[in-house]
Amino acid sequence: MTEKTVWPLFEVFIRSRQGLSHVHAGSLHAADAKMALENARDVFTRRGEGSSIWVVPSQTITASAPENKGELYDPADSKIYRHPTFYDVPDDVEFI
């Protein structure tokens, strides 16, 4: 296969119904975004799984690196005061 026939990769996100977020469903190759959308509809929504589709060129996604997990997420571990369970409230006080 020649170099120019390699179709770029798109990530597909589906909103299953109104009121819910788009969720990653998978990925596919397509010549352009329009074809990606058409193919995503054929592949991922054959059984009424969707009411809206996003396709995003995979190359445009910036992702955090797994090796940075520590510096990114560990600081949250020590900030337990951000959780409601951190606070003492008498059992007989209601609606709090």
Add this chain to the structure above:
Amino acid sequence: MPAREPDCPERRAAFDAHVAAEGKVEPRDWMPAAYQKTLIRQISQHAHSEIIGMQPEGNWISRAPSLRRKVILMAKVQDEAGHGLYLYSAAETLGVSRDEMEEKLLDGTAKYSSIFNYPTLTWADVGAIGWLVDGAAIINQIPICRCSYGPYARAMMRICKEESFHQRQGFELMMALAKGTQAQHAMAQDALNRWWWPAVMMFGPPDGESVHSRQNMAWRIKRKSNDELRQKFVDMTVKQAEALGLEIPDPDLSFNSDTGHWEIGPIDWDEFWTVVKGHGPCNRQRMAHRRNAHEDGVWVREAAVAFAAKQRARTTQQAA
């Protein structure tokens, strides 16, 4: 694909402990090269099976006996194409390109499930494939939904959801024939006779001889042994054949009341290996068909890229 840190005993031990504790692995996480390699092999072969698997049933679309059966069969074959796509995408997250996988299928270095090298001689074969082949595939695939590699597990969940219609339509088709005229019943029985043993072999060689099993179990890629899965299939299918009023073509088939399992006679592994090595009834035909389809599609793929480039140029020009 980011460059991976090199393998070392500590990293390897941490990885093994993580998956042993049912931890999941995602594409950018560190993984041993052997884990990556074995997954690429397994997922791409699984994808190839879906794509080649379109041929035996596709053979009957134009001759389906009613419009109802025809739309069902088209929907099923379209699903198989979709399953191939989900799996190719999952394999691509491991750093292998779609083209590399396709090339390996076309040049014969990658395998696909041997079951698709058997011919579909009658309409009843379409029923037998749905009932037996998809039935066996479901049993194989359900444990993979809990595979340690996230993208593979997610693809499998999607596939399993769709696969259940495949099995049920096959059973219903067999039922229609088995309860039909004498000739239809005989056709259903003949299909069962030809597909039973190949379906039983779909679970692969016996546990003692399976080369990849042990490491794959430890890595939570494989979750149940070949023989365990095969037994499950036999137990399930014997009762279904009874409901159809069809006879499983195995004179040694017997129920062991101590274990509560059905026991089958000896499997002809020589036949299995003959087909795996490329000498089954349809190996050459399946590959030739796939190669032709790939070559016939070259102009379509090129035209789509040329059209997209033209559209882009036009948009840029308008913006300028």
